[in-house]
Amino acid sequence: MVSKVTVKAPSSTANLGPGFDVFGLAIDAFYDTVTLTKTKKGITIITDDEIPTNPENNTAGLVVKNMKRKFKIKEGIEIKIEKGVPAGFGMGSSAASAAATAVAFDKLFGLRLDGNTLVEFAGSGEKASAGTVHYDNVAASVLGGFVIVKTNPLNVIRIEPPTNLRMCIAVPKIEVPKKKTKVSRGVIPKKIKLADSILNLSNAAAIVAGFMKKDPELIGNSIKDVIIEPARQHMIPGFVKVKENAIKAGAFGVTISGAGPSVIAFSKSSANLKKIGLAMSRGFADANTECQTVICKPSKGASK
Numbered sequence: 001m002v003s004k005v006t007v008k009a010p011s012s013t014a015n016l017g018p019g020f021d022v023f024g025l026a027i028d029a030f031y032d033t034v035t036l037t038k039t040k041k042g043i044t045i046i047t048d049d050e051i052p053t054n055p056e057n058n059t060a061g062l063v064v065k066n067m068k069r070k071f072k073i074k075e076g077i078e079i080k081i082e083k084g085v086p087a088g089f090g091m092g093s094s095a096a097s098a099a100a101t102a103v104a105f106d107k108l109f110g111l112r113l114d115g116n117t118l119v120e121f122a123g124s125g126e127k128a129s130a131g132t133v134h135y136d137n138v139a140a141s142v143l144g145g146f147v148i149v150k151t152n153p154l155n156v157i158r159i160e161p162p163t164n165l166r167m168c169i170a171v172p173k174i175e176v177p178k179k180k181t182k183v184s185r186g187v188i189p190k191k192i193k194l195a196d197s198i199l200n201l202s203n204a205a206a207i208v209a210g211f212m213k214k215d216p217e218l219i220g221n222s223i224k225d226v227i228i229e230p231a232r233q234h235m236i237p238g239f240v241k242v243k244e245n246a247i248k249a250g251a252f253g254v255t256i257s258g259a260g261p262s263v264i265a266f267s268k269s270s271a272n273l274k275k276i277g278l279a280m281s282r283g284f285a286d287a288n289t290e291c292q293t294v295i296c297k298p299s300k301g302a303s304k
């Protein structure tokens, strides 16, 4: 009998422009590691990071609680969390912990759950930080690659990304609100124009085609969002310049990573990614903001 399982889950970028709450891509920029150990009773959380340790308020704690209840598991669980994904910067930090926990729980008790069920449990944990459930980050973190989240009922479609797809993510060093995702969801318009919806839909469809055809240029050129990005960009200092600079430096497309404030540029392996990163840093510097840039590629999902 296994008594301990460790799983590593990747960071992710949600939306990819027009695919709000629907698209996710696992990226190898950062990883969270979760170790679950069987104990006599209860749920305990051990971590050196600044995250809640009450299971009710902790993403991983909620996942364990929900899975324990569903599968009538009497044993206790100790959850050890090592955060690698910076929290609150739009790279699926809470989703990575939730994904690693769901996959580790499945392995610890030999449940052999399918992908959709694992995503559903991981999503139930994300509620702790985002307030609402949306599966784009968790689906990417659990399954890896590019994902399309179809809901009611939940059905995640996974597409293997092109091997030469590369991203440069710029993480600004700014203070983010405590419930950042909730705050940045609050600025989104309740009503949208039909013409805008058509534009976003055509670009979203082209992104899917780009992943199917393994074409980074088609993916990048279609990262155009006329609904969510304009409503959120004021929350990111220098966003317009960062985007413009990255495009000038050769990026195919640039947008906000998830709910921000990180900005992500899409390109391919043969491009000058360092130049794109520098161009983005200069854009932030013009707005008196420091940033960290990370060149990354698609990642596989949560694994031992």
Ligand code: HSE
Residues within 6 Å of the ligand: 014, 015, 020, 021, 022, 130, 134, 136, 137, 181, 184, 185, 258, 259
């Ligand atoms: N799709 C979500 C949003 C991702 O943009 O609000 C954030 O976790």
